[in-house]
Amino acid sequence: MDTTDLIPVQLLCERYDIPISFLDTLQEFQLVEIIDEDNSLYIHTKQIKKVEKMMRLHYDLEINFEGLDAIHNLLNQVESLKKEVKILRNKLRFYQDL
């Protein structure tokens, strides 16, 4: 993994005004991956969007971590079902046009 794509967890928490425990708990639920490098904690920039989403759901909608976990899994399922629907629609269109 390219280290230039990593952000110190400390910095992220300062910028977003969130406690480090928030990210720790997200990691416990395997919702984000925190990288320990040279005794410093980092998070990959690709995961920031996910962290922001979790923040909104947790702080704005008061959804607890169990709820975040359930939502995360369900949204993944919705996403994969949407992809499947897209493929099936394309296939259906193919056979309808025959």
Place this chain on the structure above:
Amino acid sequence: MAFIDYYKILGVSKNATEADIKKAYRKLARKYHPDLNPNDKVAEKKFKEINEANEVLSNTENRKKYDNYGEHWQHAEEYEKTKQQYQRQNSNQRASSQYSQADFSDFFENMFGGTSSRSRGSGQVRFRGQDFNAELQLDLKDVYATHKRTLTVNNKNIRITIPAGIENGQTIKIKGHGGPGVNGGPNGDLYIQFSIVNHSKFKRDKDNLYLTVDLDLYKALLGGELMVDTFDGKVKLNIKPETQNGTTVKLKGKGFPRYKKEGQYGDLYITFQIKLPENLTAQEKTHFQELQKLRK
């Protein structure tokens, strides 16, 4: 500009308590929040309405103003100007969350001025801008080769590269072309979903193409050469003698380009449909009868 009934939006009565409003807002926000309804424009619109209603009704001052003027809100500004001459107006500077900026109706902007929203913490939180979604309709021939195209999104021209072989319904992300970030946060992204319309005689399944070609009886029986169309030209095919109706041949690499795999193509499948001669002459009929006898 129509009057917006914020109480109706939140489904609460005019004498609802702060707790009732908060409860109603939370319930509806959980239902329509954009994070829980990705790419759902109806939910997004509903969420904005709920957010706006909550902004007004959960703030004592705003609610009072809204209740006082009600449907006659257009006179509120006039009244407020007079009022300002006598008293100082307290301004509430608040940070904005991702879904608050530029998300309010004209009605809100007129009655309460700029946007406002509550947020956690110090008010200096940086947020990514909102992601934008757009749909682009293209013809199948347009996505046969990689090309550049200029799109206008929110009055800004964006030149994007459309890779060859993109699928119907596929979405690509254009980084940083979404809504502007809040408090110096990064811009959101632009998601473009492609709708590919096929006006060609080819059928497409991923990177393979399918075509049905008419084959005359004599060529099917005796074999020969046949020119067939491919997506980007013509090829000469050798037809084997005694080719049966419905026979499919594969032309390797003559299909559609593979997405983001430059120089790689799928295959073209050609199915032969044998055309029988019509309006036979007496002489032809005689010959066919002779052939029939030979077969018996």
